[in-house]
Amino acid sequence: MSVNAAPTLGDFLRSRRTRLDPASFGLSGRRRTPGLRREEVAQRANISSAWYTWLEQGRGGAPSAEVLERICTALMLTDAEREHLFMLGLGRPPEVRPRSVDSVNPRLQRVLDSLDASPAIIKTATWNVVAWNRAAALVLTDYGALPPGQRNILRFLFSNPAVRSKQHDWESVARFVVGTFRADVARAGLATEVGDLVDDLCRTSSDFDRMWRENQVLSHSEGENVKRLLHPQLGPIEMEYSLFAVDGRPDLSMLVYTPLQAETAERIRALAREAVSGSADAAA
Structure with a gap:
């Protein structure tokens, strides 16, 4: 990807996937590339490996909010990363997650x-x-x-x-x-x-x-x-x-x-x- 090119959903998914440590998920064995494999993320998100691969390759079409939420959990995204993923995938922020709030910092x-x-x-x-x-x-x-x-x-x-x-x-x-x-x-x-x-x-x-x-x-x-x-x-x-x-x-x-x-x-x-x-x- 060119430095000046706009980031895509696939680019972001790939960057978040490759940063994860397989050992922290109980996965072992030699790997040619860092991070989780696509099929491992798909399994964690309860979606098909083919569908997740297409999303990373930019040919899966527009994912649903439900699929994006599953992927957020699978990739252990922060709130800021979750919002960014939704903006890339759907062009809008995700719904607000209700929290129990009694006071502020x-x-x-x-x-x-x-x-x-x-x-x-x-x-x-x-x-x-x-x-x-x-x-x-x-x-x-x-x-x-x-x-x-x-x-x-x-x-x-x-x-x-x-x-x-x-x-x-x-x-x-x-x-x-x-x-x-x-x-x-x-x-x-x-x-x-x-x-x-x-x-x-x-x-x-x-x-x-x-x-x-x-x-x-x-x-x-x-x-x-x-x-x-x-x-x-x-x-x-x-x-x-x-x-x-x-x-x-x-x-x-x-x-x-x-x-x-x-x-x-x-x-x-x-x-x-x-x-x-x-x-x-x-x-x-």
């Missing part, structure tokens, strides 16, 4: 904490909040006061009267959340995983049941991206929100609310100072 938490006047949270693909900063706890919801299993944005919105009362236009907010949630879980291939959550909300909230049955699908980029709150301490506030991917974690995203007025930002900082002072007085 300290580096990411420090990013959140540096935003002193901007409420910021980290949420999973199923909209569970797993990290937040002080501003988010004061302006949005005190996530730390809730059990981990209850830190779901849809649960707050449809089951918590205090959260509902703060929304400037609850009906519009709720419709947007339901529509984008539906799109997110479908994109991540997690529709089955959220079945219990959806069923529970349909039972406990007639509003959610009604909106869910409408089958509306929305993207995060739709609308004016401005959140308006009627905060009990801050009064009416407006914040512009932005969604960011988390590097190396396709199952997580960071949502940041930026105050539109400098006065609002200062009021949030003042509220945070009061909260810290109150905590210190209570501990004294």
Whole structure:
């Protein structure tokens, strides 16, 4: 292959296959080339040797996502290599692998904490909040006061009267959340995983049941991206929100609310100072 030529699926498969140590798989005997043989990879992936050989030779046609997943396992690919394989084979990234997440690493938490006047949270693909900063706890919801299993944005919105009362236009907010949630879980291939959550909300909230049955699908980029709150301490506030991917974690995203007025930002900082002072007085 020319140095300047675009890499192909076959090139990548071959490079990953030849790096593997046969001895680590209990395979012995002299070999003319490094790595596993094609038929050994095919056996590990539970596909035919001929089909795998054709893939490496670039004449096997477009493989299915299921076949690519088997090959990922057979070649012991990392998450980054798995994504690259899917891009080469199907022209799209793989579905998000659901992970059990209760918190984030300290580096990411420090990013959140540096935003002193901007409420910021980290949420999973199923909209569970797993990290937040002080501003988010004061302006949005005190996530730390809730059990981990209850830190779901849809649960707050449809089951918590205090959260509902703060929304400037609850009906519009709720419709947007339901529509984008539906799109997110479908994109991540997690529709089955959220079945219990959806069923529970349909039972406990007639509003959610009604909106869910409408089958509306929305993207995060739709609308004016401005959140308006009627905060009990801050009064009416407006914040512009932005969604960011988390590097190396396709199952997580960071949502940041930026105050539109400098006065609002200062009021949030003042509220945070009061909260810290109150905590210190209570501990004294």
